[in-house]
Amino acid sequence: MNVVIKVNDEIKEKMIEYYKDKKRDKVIPYVVFQAQEEDTVITMYESGKVMFQGTSADVDAAMWGTVLENTKEKQEERKKENQKYYTCSSVGSDEVGTGDYFGPIVVTACYVTKEDIPFLEELGVGDSKKIDDSKILKIAPQIAKRIKYKSAILTNTEYNEKYTKDINMNKIKAILHNRCLYTLIHDENPTYDYIIVDEFAREARYYEYLRDQKVVQKGITFLTKAEDQNLAVACGSIISRYLFLKEFDKICDEIHIPLPKGAGKDVDTAGEEVVDKYGKEKLKEIAKYNFKNTDRILHTMVF
Numbered sequence: 001m002n003v004v005i006k007v008n009d010e011i012k013e014k015m016i017e018y019y020k021d022k023k024r025d026k027v028i029p030y031v032v033f034q035a036q037e038e039d040t041v042i043t044m045y046e047s048g049k050v051m052f053q054g055t056s057a058d059v060d061a062a063m064w065g066t067v068l069e070n071t072k073e074k075q076e077e078r079k080k081e082n083q084k085y086y087t088c089s090s091v092g093s094d095e096v097g098t099g100d101y102f103g104p105i106v107v108t109a110c111y112v113t114k115e116d117i118p119f120l121e122e123l124g125v126g127d128s129k130k131i132d133d134s135k136i137l138k139i140a141p142q143i144a145k146r147i148k149y150k151s152a153i154l155t156n157t158e159y160n161e162k163y164t165k166d167i168n169m170n171k172i173k174a175i176l177h178n179r180c181l182y183t184l185i186h187d188e189n190p191t192y193d194y195i196i197v198d199e200f201a202r203e204a205r206y207y208e209y210l211r212d213q214k215v216v217q218k219g220i221t222f223l224t225k226a227e228d229q230n231l232a233v234a235c236g237s238i239i240s241r242y243l244f245l246k247e248f249d250k251i252c253d254e255i256h257i258p259l260p261k262g263a264g265k266d267v268d269t270a271g272e273e274v275v276d277k278y279g280k281e282k283l284k285e286i287a288k289y290n291f292k293n294t295d296r297i298l299h300t301m302v303f
Helices: 008-020 056-060 072-083 114-123 133-146 156-162 168-188 203-209 231-255 265-278 280-286 292-299
Strands: 002-006 033-038 040-045 049-053 088-095 104-111 148-154 194-198 220-223
Touching: 002 056, 002 168, 008 033, 008 040, 033 203, 040 056, 040 088, 040 231, 049 056, 049 104, 072 148, 088 231, 104 168, 104 231, 114 133, 114 231, 133 231, 148 231, 156 280, 194 231, 194 292, 231 265, 231 280, 265 280, 265 292, 280 292
Parallel strands: 088 194, 194 220
Antiparallel strands: 002 049, 033 040, 040 049, 088 104, 104 148
């Protein structure tokens, strides 16, 4: 599948930063960069057009802009269609921590009823990536007191043990989402209109990731940018971020080093300090070892 979008300078810079650790080395005329994320190849041209190639191309492209072939009419139709996922009772899940070198992966599934919507709107609930951490720390406990939820926290030690050639990040995410959704629905027996997951993999691929699981939650609706369209997913994002921040702070307190979030150059610098103080084995306890940061950190160290 090939998908092409057009991006402005602001989005262009954000994409360059986001994909900097996933760039291919090859140089192509008139191309700003070419990168690969999971099974999608991303090519940014100097013209501002970006091509996504792969089975999940449409999902990855949707993160950044509107597909060029879309018309205003189609966008309006989609807006009306998506409104039903907002004004409903639903179970939804979202994850955080997958792009952070340090800190765990956290997935949370939440149950939100129609009656909860005014309360959540008053709190300003939305995608956790668009809410600063100070507000997350304030509103997440209020949300947790009001709604039913189930969370799963995967430590970096567990992540490094599980991550292999056959078990990639998306499979790990699918397993965690499935665990939270299944547990919430079967423990609480909620009445809902939809089960919604922010689409990080196509539906067939998602269930393929779960083929060896003993129990699998079915009947899921997969939406791109689901946290903007559904309050259960948005709550899952916020509670997950809250738990991530708490676990992240525990790691910093334990090693007495203020670790940065994300996977940028400042993370490499902090990683070097960790290795210098505790040895490289410590990275396997507190970092996602398969990230390219590990190579950069260890290559700068002298043992």
